[in-house]
Amino acid sequence: MPPRLNLLSVPRTIAYRPKTDALAWQANCIAQPSLTLRRNFAESKEPPAADKSKNPDTQPLGGVTEEAAKTSDIIGTEGPDIEQGTSVEEVVKRDKEAQKMLPKVMQDSLKSTPKGFRSFSTTASRSQGMGLEESGPPPPPPIMPGIKFSLPTLPIPSDAHLKYRYDPVVKQVTNLLMRHGKLSVAQRNMSLILTHLRTSPPPSINPSRPLLPGAPPPSHLPLNPILYLSLAIDSVAPLLRLRSQKGAAGGGVALQIPVPLGLRQRRRTAVEWILAAATKRRNRGSGKGGFAQRVAEELISVVEGKSSVWERRNAIHKLGVAARANLILKR
Amino acid sequence: MPSITAHASMASRNLLAAPRTASFSTSCLRFALPPKGKASQAGPPARGQKSLHLKKSARPRDTGKRPALGERKMLRKRIVLSNTNALEVHGMKDLNGKNLRAEAVKGAVVGLPEPVVDSLRAVEAFKTTQGWNMFRRPATLMRKESLQIAAFVDDVEAAVGKKTVRKIIVGDRASGKSTLLLQGLAMAFLRNWVVINIPEAKDLVIGHTEYAPLPGSNPTQYTQDAYTSNLLSQIARSNSAVLSKYCITTDHKLSILLPPSTTLAKLAELGANTPELSWPIFTALWTELTQPDRPPIMLAIDGVGHIMNNSAYLSADAQLVHAHDLALVRHFVDHLSGRTTLPNGGIVLAATSGSNQPASPALEFSIQLAEARAKNPIDLPNWNPYKTVDQRSLQSLKDVDVLKLNGLSKEEARAIMEYYAASGMLRRTVDERLVSETWTLAGNGNIGELEKGSVRLRM
Incomplete structure (x- = not known):
């Protein structure tokens, strides 16, 4: 499985630096101490500023997993499964300061060597389907009397107009x-x-x-x-x-x-x-x-x-x- | 000051003493040099004075090298017969002298062999408007009418009394008339006939090539030496294999000495190189070709409507010369009308043009007449006596038959569309539905429209 965070690639494809007035900028600095924490993780349902603008370029970036998935999509490798969440351990693995803020149990587990690991995921995936999809080609159109040529196959191609x-x-x-x-x-x-x-x-x-x-x-x-x-x-x-x-x-x-x-x-x-x-x-x-x-x-x-x-x-x-x-x- | 007054007085005196011309002529005044303006004597403007300066704007001029003489026309008239991007069509048969009417080529697309392509190129049978530049190598569809021409070729060769077939090819615009002519020429080349082709009748009559009265002709005929010498060079290049087999047999009383072992190819080349002798050499060549035991002749012309009217040339008394008074045209028309027959047999083909046809009521009526005659020889249309008609053209076309080109059948359309698809030019699956749709949209299988609809824009 490829790493979720692709450190070798450029972290952002398009980095717009929004220009805000000085006071608001200071407030932002205080409120959001580190870049890692300012990112939205996969768990959050919707990015906070999603409803402000409809322009795709102004949308805030997705979480690390989405970003890693996009990057791997561009360079043509297999990325992480977006359906799964990003574990906190992985998020904070390289961030020493964030590790200090972790609960005691997680800090201990970071220090101890892992006993073993699963190569499979235990989270349920929504893409499996509930067995409701129909399979096989659509049934042929019924032969209707009084029609000289057969009925056109649907959908009608876009250049038929x-x-x-x-x-x-x-x-x-x-x-x-x-x-x-x-x-x-x-x-x-x-x-x-x-x-x-x-x-x-x-x-x-x-x-x-x-x-x-x-x-x-x-x-x-x-x-x-x-x-x-x-x-x-x-x-x-x-x-x-x-x-x-x-x-x-x-x-x-x-x-x-x-x-x-x-x-x-x-x-x-x-x-x-x-x-x-x-x-x-x-x-x-x-x-x-x-x-x-x-x-x-x-x-x-x-x-x-x-x-x-x-x-x-x-x-x-x-x-x-x-x-x-x-x-x-x-x- | 005094000088100025003196000057003015002088000027006034001069004005009085201006040349008095006779009242009935103004030419002296009109042709006199223009009077000198005062500005020329004023000199440059004084210091501090403003004067209007209009700068000539330096327009950006194209300083690149111009195309050489004739290069533009060459690009426009260039015939491209191959597209290296197109795919080779596997299993396509070549036309040869033996399979002209074989079952295998009926309604199929067949390739033209290399030497025939060279000969056809030499007689300018390929046109720029045709789609030869799309495919790997020249190939044509042997449609119903092509097989008719193949049948004529067989008839001429089989006939005991040396038959002459005379036909006018008519049909809608883009229905393949020029291509059918080309197929006829190709078949003649394959059977080692002598082929003489006038690629565009218009060139003969629009006054773009020099002409001169033919000495000793009554009524006066006109020769076109430059055109005739070019025609002789085409004949020599395209028929060299056949013509070099035969030597001259009679003394033609030309102004140059011909050794008795001169081949006909040599004779034609001689005419090509000496334009002033081209017409006598052409007649000499024709006399040789009509001797016994010589091959049949294929005579062809495209755009026949142009020679069925007055030409653009003027006679000595400033009257328009009729096209049939041009020696080369008369030679062709005599054979088309049947006044002269080909003693060794042969075919005379004339194609009308759908896109470049001058109004020729005589030709139109003759075609109507021929079509009616083919249906029912009793009930024939009559000429409207209140309309003017070119009687000479009407007389010459009195009993010529027409070969009407209709649209392709659906099987032929399918064959050619499969060829398009196999060449990679049509990116569709050729099935019944596509063939039927294209055939209908092409005006019931008009081949030019079919090509336009399937290959040119819609891919």
Whole structure:
């Protein structure tokens, strides 16, 4: 079983330092003497500030077990079972000061060598189920007289609707490609882009510009051009934007405040960057398909890590990290 | 001060003494140099005075290297016949001279062998609008109409009296007319025929290639030397294996001396290299090809509507030249109309175009007539006498038959969709339902729409 506390990893993924006024900060210091004790353990049902804000970034961190589980999930190892609680002994194992505050019985048990240990858990797990789940495929739909073709299998796939027949990324990019409301021209360009992606040789990946985790090997990309397109866009999509808020710093000075972006917003930003970079490229041929070809070449250079779009993304992220200090989270 | 007054008086005197022009002509004044403005004599502005300076904004200029001459057009016209990403289709048969009508290739997708692909490329049978660049190697579906053409090929070879088959390929837009023409050419290459293909009839009549009256022709015909020499070079490159087997037999009275052992391939190359002699050499080559014991000929043209009207060329008395007065076009039309037959047999194919077809009432009516004749030879439509029609085109198309291209059958649609899926271009399971759905959405199996719907955008 892996250790519950992963000491080698960074303890927090995103550490926002909430800015509070001096008095409140002192009071916090007095009330919560150590970081370990300020954390919420798995036993507590709900974190204390959970109802203050709906923004996921402002939520307080979970207990050590949740954190260890998340960390191991990210690095791909098997983490602790969240269903089980964290034992107090394990929590205080490396905290000498907290050990002094323990009851006498527990202090004694810490000093004495353990006689033996169980390799299994004795706590009941809720995930076992109560024997109520049904098993096996759903029964086939009854044959109804008077129907020429069989009834559709449910659930109806998401792209079966006339207005949502294309992949969401393809649809969004097509709409962003459109100029002067000419959708069919944009669709033709989209088709040319996908054709270019599927006929060009597989990209060579630059290890210093990592794509999304879980991306397929580059040789698989040309045969699945929509995946190729989505991968390029999602890999350079920025996580946040900077909103400059007037007067937040006092004296009429605007403060840059990082704001997280939603999925479509992130993609939109990335596509606009890519289109801007493609416009600056030189048109080598002549005729109708020139722009589509330049966009496709830009997409390939994004996947290969050569595109200037990566610099823009990194710059935004760097500024975002610096502007993190400007965030004020209400407690 | 006095100097200024003197100056002014001089100016006024000059004004009085301004050149008096005759009242009926204004040309001297109009062509005179513009009078010098006062500003030029004023000199720079005095110190302390403000003057308006408009800076020319330095626009960012693209200083990169321009594409070389013709490079852009080359990129636009480039034919790509292979996609290395596409999967190899296992178990696909190749077309060869013997299996044109075999059971195994009926309704199946067959590959085109390498030498045939080279020849087809030389005669510009592949078009940029076709989807050859998606697949591993060129392959075509042997549909019902392709097998009809294969049957014509067999008929021509089997006929005792050396038959000439003349057909106009008609059909909806994107129904595969140019591809059917290509299949016909491929079959002719496989059977070692001589293939002469005019890839785009439009190039002949829009006035983009030079022309000259043919000496001794009455009414005047016009030759297009640059085009003809290019055509001869295509003929030489694509048919080199066949043409190098035969030597010239007669004296053609050309202005250059030909050794008696000149092969026909050499003759065509000679015409390709000397544009000023290209038309006499073309006629000489044709005379040689129509000698007894020579192979059958496949004559093909795409976009036939363009040659069924006046061309864009002007005659010496500034009248539009009819397309049939261009020597090369007349040569083709004579064979299409049946005025001249091919003594060694052969096929004359003309494809209409769905996307680039000029209005040609004569062609349209001839197609209607031919379709009605095929149904019922008694009940034929009549030409509306109040409409103008190009009589020469109508006469030339009087008894030509049409080969109508319809949509694919569902079995053929399934075969080609399985080929798409096996190439990795269609990422779906090809089942009855998908085939039926795509076939219906493609306008009852129009193959261009079928490709668009299954391969191009929806994957």
